Amino acid sequence: MSKEKFITLKTTAVPLPVENIDTDQIIPARFLKATTREGFGENLFRDWRYDSESNPNPEFVLNNTAYKGKILVAGKNFGCGSSREHAAWALYDYGFRVVISSFFADIFKNNALNNALLPLQVSDTFLSKVFKTIEENSSAEIEVNLESQSVTLPDGASEKFEINPYKKACLMNGYDDIDYLLSLRDEIKEFDLTHA
Amino acid sequence: MSNSKTLFDKIWDAHVVKQKEGYPDVLFIDRHFIHEVTSPQAFDGLRKRNIPVFNPKRTTATADHNVPTKDQHLPIREALSRHQVETLRKNCAEFGVELYDLGHPFQGIVHIIGPELGLTLPGMTIVCGDSHTSTHGAFGNIAFGIGTSEVEQVLATQCVLQHKPKTMRIEVNGKLEKGVVAKDIILYIISKISASGATGYFVEYAGSAIESLSMEARMTICNMSIEMGARGGLIAPDETTFNYIRGRKFAPQGEAFEKLVETWKQLKTDEGAVYDNVLIYNAADIAPMITYGTNPGMGIRITDRIPTAEELKEINEKASFTKSLEYMGLEPGSSLLGKPIDYVFIGSCTNARIEDLRLVASVVKGKKKSPDVEVWVVPGSKQVEEQARKEGLDKIFEEAGFELRSPGCSACLGMNEDKIPAGKYCISTSNRNFEGRQGPKSRTFLASPLSAAAAAITGRVTDVREFN
Ligand code: SF4
Numbered sequence: 001m002s003k004e005k006f007i008t009l010k011t012t013a014v015p016l017p018v019e020n021i022d023t024d025q026i027i028p029a030r031f032l033k034a035t036t037r038e039g040f041g042e043n044l045f046r047d048w049r050y051d052s053e054s055n056p057n058p059e060f061v062l063n064n065t066a067y068k069g070k071i072l073v074a075g076k077n078f079g080c081g082s083s084r085e086h087a088a089w090a091l092y093d094y095g096f097r098v099v100i101s102s103f104f105a106d107i108f109k110n111n112a113l114n115n116a117l118l119p120l121q122v123s124d125t126f127l128s129k130v131f132k133t134i135e136e137n138s139s140a141e142i143e144v145n146l147e148s149q150s151v152t153l154p155d156g157a158s159e160k161f162e163i164n165p166y167k168k169a170c171l172m173n174g175y176d177d178i179d180y181l182l183s184l185r186d187e188i189k190e191f192d193l194t195h196a
Numbered sequence: 197m198s199n200s201k202t203l204f205d206k207i208w209d210a211h212v213v214k215q216k217e218g219y220p221d222v223l224f225i226d227r228h229f230i231h232e233v234t235s236p237q238a239f240d241g242l243r244k245r246n247i248p249v250f251n252p253k254r255t256t257a258t259a260d261h262n263v264p265t266k267d268q269h270l271p272i273r274e275a276l277s278r279h280q281v282e283t284l285r286k287n288c289a290e291f292g293v294e295l296y297d298l299g300h301p302f303q304g305i306v307h308i309i310g311p312e313l314g315l316t317l318p319g320m321t322i323v324c325g326d327s328h329t330s331t332h333g334a335f336g337n338i339a340f341g342i343g344t345s346e347v348e349q350v351l352a353t354q355c356v357l358q359h360k361p362k363t364m365r366i367e368v369n370g371k372l373e374k375g376v377v378a379k380d381i382i383l384y385i386i387s388k389i390s391a392s393g394a395t396g397y398f399v400e401y402a403g404s405a406i407e408s409l410s411m412e413a414r415m416t417i418c419n420m421s422i423e424m425g426a427r428g429g430l431i432a433p434d435e436t437t438f439n440y441i442r443g444r445k446f447a448p449q450g451e452a453f454e455k456l457v458e459t460w461k462q463l464k465t466d467e468g469a470v471y472d473n474v475l476i477y478n479a480a481d482i483a484p485m486i487t488y489g490t491n492p493g494m495g496i497r498i499t500d501r502i503p504t505a506e507e508l509k510e511i512n513e514k515a516s517f518t519k520s521l522e523y524m525g526l527e528p529g530s531s532l533l534g535k536p537i538d539y540v541f542i543g544s545c546t547n548a549r550i551e552d553l554r555l556v557a558s559v560v561k562g563k564k565k566s567p568d569v570e571v572w573v574v575p576g577s578k579q580v581e582e583q584a585r586k587e588g589l590d591k592i593f594e595e596a597g598f599e600l601r602s603p604g605c606s607a608c609l610g611m612n613e614d615k616i617p618a619g620k621y622c623i624s625t626s627n628r629n630f631e632g633r634q635g636p637k638s639r640t641f642l643a644s645p646l647s648a649a650a651a652a653i654t655g656r657v658t659d660v661r662e663f664n
Contacts, residue, residue, distance in 0.1 A: 019515075020516060022630045025631060030610065033262065046638055047631065082327050083571070085343035086344075089513070102393070107342070164220065177357045178348060180355060184213065188222075
């Protein structure tokens with residue numbers, strides 16, 4: 001089924017310099033009760049964003065009006081823990097299209113890519129530079145170019161990132177994996193019969 | 197070049213339907229488990245595309261994450277939870293998938309029922325929309341967690357698109373000290389390699405300490421592979437494995453089974469096969485373990501002190517470390533021994549099998565819990581619950597003042613009403629100590645069933661080796 005196509009993006013970014021952000025923080029389990037994919041953005045980072053009485057926590061970056069944009073910048077090992085795809089849905093639903101980090105957990109990476117959310121892995125040094133840039137100027141715009149696989153800061157500093165060519169094509173054209181797998185139905189049928 | 201292959205490579209290669217340059221492998225899935233939380237959107241996807249489940253016989257469903265652990269015979273009180281379980285029911289009926297619903301004698305935590313029903317077998321590929329699918333790897337198969345889009349792929353085509361991960365061998369050799377169990381081994385390994393140390397890898401566990409473990413203990417080890425970032429973990433099948441499976445409900449029976457055993461005996465890593473990484477540990481270095489922080493890599497021997505920020509190897513971990521200890525209300529450099537606790541949770545797909553309950557009973561028999569703690573024992577499945585009652589463990593728990601509940605994920609993730617209150621300390625046999633995992637602002641110490649049982653009696657973090 002077709003998804004939104006992704007080619008380039010130039011936007012401000014939201015910094016969250018915490019390491020090992022697990023999917024329980026991105027979307028706590030008690031908000032996983034919906035049976036559709038929409039609406040999870042409301043509870044993105046719920047327990048960091050709101051206190052127990054649902055008042056916004058003024059210290060949390062999503063409640064700081066200085067920071068907006070479609071890019072989330074986070075510390076190493078982003079998305080570890082539970083396989084809940086709701087984490088990717090929540091980030092996307094909130095409005096993020098890219099997460100920049102120096103390391104992503106495996107399952108999260110797949111889930112993000114399956115939902116038109118780009119997990120963009122940069123080096124530790126480049127990540128520090130991104131954080132510094134946004135901290136110094138919250139309206140700094142970061143440019144992500146999927147075609148050339150590069151991310152560029154306002155001062156021209158740029159880094160290339162890796163992405164599997166198949167996933168890149170999926171994102172750029174808005175395909176998904178099932179379209180491809182369904183085209184192999186006959187081969188799979190045969191395999192199914194021979195694997196009791 | 198040698199043709200030697202690792203066990204992982206053998207199973208993977210035998211399941212690749214198609215390999216294409218620049219594309220991920222098309223991997224055939226033998227067994228698919230689903231539950232109420234990560235499947236509804238996948239079934240919706242099938243409806244939107246107007247396609248059936250490819251082969252419903254390969255999928256088994258149960259309700260576990262979101263179910264109450266009290267009064268399971270009554271309708272679920274919480275509307276959203278009820279709706280989710282009802283949706284699973286409707287989807288399974290519509291698409292012809294076998295469901296072990298609440299009240300069914302086979303219901304339970306998805307990773308506990310697969311093995312106990314003989315659905316989990318050596319040499320298979322197994323997936324589930326749940327990261328602890330790695331549990332099944334204890335039987336010598338490739339089992340890993342997937343997201344909901346991938347659940348939809350499997351329902352639609354019985355395949356997932358996957359890049360082949362790298363392989364890591366983790367050997368633990370020697371004999372475990374008394375009071376040290378499988379949970380301590382895996383918490384020890386994770387504390388050594390960190391919560392992300394095995395990301396991108398599939399782990400094979402080996403060595404004499406691993407081989408000497410029962411199947412249930414092996415499941416505890418494989419279960420927490422994801423906690424170091426690995427996609428999964430597996431252990432080569434042996435007589436222990438075959439004996440466990442023999443006679444189980446859905447396992448092949450009689451001669452067919454014995455024939456399979458002969459092929460399963462080939463499921464081992466060839467001599468000379470190369471792993472991308474090899475780590476070797478000594479069982480004698482492992483003591484009862486406990487976590488002090490908010491990721492499972494933050495673990496220490498129960499007798500050690502919590503490190504200080506200065507002692508950390510990686511400078512840029514310091515901020516997260518400090519934040520974590522603040523959350524836990526703990527001082528860097530302090531010891532956890534003797535720390536008062538409020539709750540004890542014995543449950544989860546890590547440690548809620550019958551052997552775990554037996555371990556707990558062995559510690560608490562004839563004793564009473566501390567009046568300052570609340571203790572929940574949540575068996576992993578209906579069958580575990582039945583067995584516990586048959587063995588009289590329920591009586592031991594009752595006398596100790598423990599509450600024996602009905603099966604489900606419960607306080608492992610606090611999705612139902614079983615939540616640890618804000619600020620309270622819980623010593624838990626589950627697998628994750630993330631912020632708020634067991635309830636908003638709850639504080640979790642991960643430990644073994646033995647350590648949890650000892651703490652339930654003393655009301656404090658206790659070294660079970662000193663306890664009698
Ligand atoms: S017991 Fe906990 S870790 Fe295991 S499947 Fe349930 S929620 Fe996940």
